[in-house]
Amino acid sequence: MLSKTAERGAIAISAPGKVLLAGGYLVLDRDYTGLVFGLDARIHVHVQTLPTCDGLILSEIIVRSPQFRDAEWRYGYRLTEDDGGIQVTQLKGHSTSSQSRNRFVETALAYALTYVSSLAHESIEPASITILADTDYYSHAGTSESTTTQAKKRFPDFNVPLTEAHKTGLGSSAALVTAFTAAVLSHYLPPNAISLDTESGRARLHNLAQAAHCAAQGKVGSGFDVAAAVYGSCIYKRFSPSLLEGLGEIGTTGFSNHLRSLIEGTDPMKKWDTQINKSAVSVPKGLKLLMCDVDCGSETVGMVKTVLNWRKDKPEEAALLWAALQKGNEDLAGELRRLAQLPEHSAKDYEDLRVVILTIRSLIREMSEKAGVPIEPRAQTELLDACSRLPGVIGGVVPGAGGFDAIALLVEDKVEVVTELHSFLDAYKVDATEDGGASMGKVRLLGVKQEMEGIKAEEPEPGLYSDWLR
Ligand SMILES: Nc1ncnc2c1ncn2[C@@H]1O[C@H](COP(=O)(O)OP(=O)(O)O)[C@@H](O)[C@H]1O
Numbered sequence: 001m002l003s004k005t006a007e008r009g010a011i012a013i014s015a016p017g018k019v020l021l022a023g024g025y026l027v028l029d030r031d032y033t034g035l036v037f038g039l040d041a042r043i044h045v046h047v048q049t050l051p052t053c054d055g056l057i058l059s060e061i062i063v064r065s066p067q068f069r070d071a072e073w074r075y076g077y078r079l080t081e082d083d084g085g086i087q088v089t090q091l092k093g094h095s096t097s098s099q100s101r102n103r104f105v106e107t108a109l110a111y112a113l114t115y116v117s118s119l120a121h122e123s124i125e126p127a128s129i130t131i132l133a134d135t136d137y138y139s140h141a142g143t144s145e146s147t148t149t150q151a152k153k154r155f156p157d158f159n160v161p162l163t164e165a166h167k168t169g170l171g172s173s174a175a176l177v178t179a180f181t182a183a184v185l186s187h188y189l190p191p192n193a194i195s196l197d198t199e200s201g202r203a204r205l206h207n208l209a210q211a212a213h214c215a216a217q218g219k220v221g222s223g224f225d226v227a228a229a230v231y232g233s234c235i236y237k238r239f240s241p242s243l244l245e246g247l248g249e250i251g252t253t254g255f256s257n258h259l260r261s262l263i264e265g266t267d268p269m270k271k272w273d274t275q276i277n278k279s280a281v282s283v284p285k286g287l288k289l290l291m292c293d294v295d296c297g298s299e300t301v302g303m304v305k306t307v308l309n310w311r312k313d314k315p316e317e318a319a320l321l322w323a324a325l326q327k328g329n330e331d332l333a334g335e336l337r338r339l340a341q342l343p344e345h346s347a348k349d350y351e352d353l354r355v356v357i358l359t360i361r362s363l364i365r366e367m368s369e370k371a372g373v374p375i376e377p378r379a380q381t382e383l384l385d386a387c388s389r390l391p392g393v394i395g396g397v398v399p400g401a402g403g404f405d406a407i408a409l410l411v412e413d414k415v416e417v418v419t420e421l422h423s424f425l426d427a428y429k430v431d432a433t434e435d436g437g438a439s440m441g442k443v444r445l446l447g448v449k450q451e452m453e454g455i456k457a458e459e460p461e462p463g464l465y466s467d468w469l470r
């Protein structure tokens, strides 16, 4: 039996961002895997009971993302007939904020409440939900306060509407949907109904967040970003995309039951086959994984489609390339593991690591050329080569789908290495115009590094959230 909402305290949950260091495109196919790292930039979701005045109960859930302007969404919710689940409807208020939709929030809320209502038949009480993102998810030239004041705050004021925020590609929607789903479940369900500390609790969270994220996105990707948000760094083998087929829409007959059996894997025809291998992933002491945001504004739409079409057209050639890349990616994880097992203070030789990174890069360039897609375009080759020549930089790659947007670097974890990298990048400009990109771009070293831990219940220290709560 659920305790009364009024007796429930506030809760907060956070999930990490991601970088797919190796396995872009391959990971879309279950025959291959991706080496994904969680990052220490997290999205936090805080839930508290919505105070109601004079006993007046409104069926309303307010979601705010107060680091952004006009980022408040108010939802009414109701249990639909014929087991259709919980439908949420955005309430149009007076303020401009209530005019825009946030599909990721709306879908995560509807899916999570539907799952809650399928487990517990009490009414769903009003709540106030606050989203807070770590600084590196967005480039925030528009921050309102001085850097010194900002530095004191864990969560900066980005001072722009969400639509104008420049994303750095750390996977904000996956971290958001995952932390949001976990927070709603933890708020409304008693601990014995779901616990994020158990394997089965995390698996159900994973399944629900994947389903909601795909529904909000309107497409089924490999889901490595949601997996990283739940499990943290891992070698990821995707779920069969057919699992999410035929789920139907909220409000249609039987949706709630379908969702519950999908999430819990009780339908023998719909068994989740995601594979998460955490023990195979480590970063040796003495090294760290860094990310750079490349501001080229050249997001290439349809890269995935073009690569997959080429693979379909040239199955034999592609099979050889995919096999070589998969081996390279496994070698990379293996070499990182080998180095991690060496005693902490032993002198480490990073030569093999350098070589395996260069091998992967050359195979990715082959994929680029053959498929005709700028995965590691020339401008990025130059940047990666230049960074790799700096002292203490072992090497780097274009992560995920590649393109002009970002690079990931493995560097020695020493202050002087990062300082030199910083000053080198400050003076560096990527010229994307020659190979089909839109512009010249600055490169910015983000303040993030790898993070092993996935979803996490936060025990907020006093003041961590209070500046932002209402
Ligand atoms: N801090 C946030 N607060 C509210 N919604 C957010 C936040 N960050 C991301 N989102 C949601 O995620 C969407 C961005 O998702 P997407 O374009 O897939 O980017 P990404 O690659 O970062 O996941 C936003 O439009 C918004 O709906």
Ligand SMILES: C[C@@](O)(CCOP(=O)(O)OP(=O)(O)O)CC(=O)O
Residues within 6 Å of the ligand: 019, 020, 023, 024, 025, 026, 027, 028, 169, 170, 171, 221, 222, 223, 224, 225, 304, 399, 400, 401, 402
């Ligand atoms: C091509 C991919 O295998 C990897 C894309 O990785 P990115 O990190 O580039 O993705 P976004 O965060 O969506 O921009 C597609 C996939 O696995 O879904």
